[in-house]
Amino acid sequence: MTHPDNPLHALLLDGVGGARDLSGAQIQDWTPEQGILWLHLDYTDPSAQHWLMHDSALPELITEALLTENTRPRAAQIGDGLLIALRGVNLNPGADPDDMVSVRLYVTPKLIVSTRKRRLQSVTGLAEDCRAGKAPRDVAEFLVDLSDRLVMRMGDVVEETEETLAALELDILEQHDTTLRQSLAGLRRQTIRLRRYFGPQRDAFNQLQSEKLTWISAEQKLLLREVSDRLLRHIEDLDMIRERAAMAQEELISQLSDQLNQRMxxxxxxxxxxxxxxxxxxxxxxxxxxxxxxxxxxxxxxxxxxxxxxxxxxxxxxxxxxxx
Incomplete structure (x- = not known):
């Protein structure tokens, strides 16, 4: 196969926990017998776009999915491979966590091609662990590991959101500041946007479990189910946070209304x-x-x-x- 110019990550997983970076010539000489090839690309890079559309030998349906701008979390079996779109919370400096970052993957038993536009810490952390000798042993374990990292960081954001709400609820009891309304409104907006993507992502995990692929073992499907259940708990926590934020906002409006009535x-x-x-x-x-x-x-x-x-x-x- 030909090689893409300037890949973000080009790693060869040896199947026993090790991984090494590949040069362009080594990518071109790669064969499935050597190990699992993981190519991570920036789909806004013209060279990556050209390679996917003309030199990757991937079907047109897959290349279009890897290059699409807007996508919802989903999973679909195509032949012996999987086309997956997932999202992770945006933990880049200065970014809002609810501005979800998407990653698209096409996975076969010996090849992983992933694309993104913005940096996703879950993918970066996984690549660093691969270089440190803690690489997944097969593509199914790769999917479980990536899914677990995405959900773990979602859980961190949910916990932080819940702590923020608890602090706002305490502020409502101690002070009556109109700026609290803006904070509560922003918190509700954040939970709604997070909930918007968490739900479809859980559906994608459930779809991964239901696909009949020989290279995903029953144990790995159980691990995916555990990841899906954790995501469900985060979704339920978000629903609870949204309801608490609505109640806190109503309480604040009631207090401000009482203050206004008293002054009048x-x-x-x-x-x-x-x-x-x-x-x-x-x-x-x-x-x-x-x-x-x-x-x-x-x-x-x-x-x-x-x-x-x-x-x-x-x-x-x-x-x-x-x-x-």
């Missing part, structure tokens, strides 16, 4: 107190003749005392009616 109530009482005062002062302030007490030097003082008595009477009335 106080303003209404103040307006009720000053309404008669304003009416009387406005009435006596008109610039026409005949105003009572205009010639009396004690009129202003008596009027001020009357206003104070009026305010005291209003406060007494409000307290009697339990408005204060």
């Amino acid at each position: 109530y106080i303003l209404s009482l103040i307006a009720a107190i000053f309404l008669p005062l304003g009416f009387l002062t406005g009435l006596l302030g008109i610039n026409v003749g005949g105003i009572p007490g205009a010639d009396n030097p004690y009129a202003f003082g008596l009027f001020a005392i009357f206003l104070c008595i009026l305010v005291a009477a209003q406060i007494w009335l409000f307290r009697r009616r339990r408005w204060l």
Whole structure:
């Protein structure tokens, strides 16, 4: 086979836990008897695109799937191979975890071709372990290992999200800040986006278990089932987090509404107190003749005392009616 230019990883797995990097010439001279070949490519690289479409000898259906921009997690058997699309949480610096990173794989008993656009730590960690002498012994173990790494990092993100929600719930009890609404809304948005991909990914794992392929043993299918069950628990945790976030957001809105009502109530009482005062002062302030007490030097003082008595009477009335 010809070799792709600039592969991200080009590893030969020896089947006993070892792996080594291959050069372009070594890839071209590779035969299945030598071991399992894993080629990991960036599908946005023009040289990788050219190799997949013209030089890889892969069927057109597979090359299109490996080069597609948008894909949902799935698994499909094609001959004696598997076409798989999986997603992992985005743990790259400065990225949002819910901005899921996809990886596409075509797997046969002796060949693994995977493509991605953005760096995925699960794939990078697996390649590093292969170079460190902890490589999978066959392609089925490779799939189990990769799936386990993806779900493990999903679990870390779910736990972090749950801790963030717990801190926000505590903040709601201790303070009433409108910025908490934005934090809760962002948390709900993150859980919805994560849940959107976790569900189909579990379906893909279940499909892997159901495929009748001779190179996936019953024990490895049990391991895939365990990975799928762990992902199901993460999905259930996300559903619980989303419900808790909704309840916390409703509680915060209720508290903010109570605060607003309390302030409006106080303003209404103040307006009720000053309404008669304003009416009387406005009435006596008109610039026409005949105003009572205009010639009396004690009129202003008596009027001020009357206003104070009026305010005291209003406060007494409000307290009697339990408005204060």
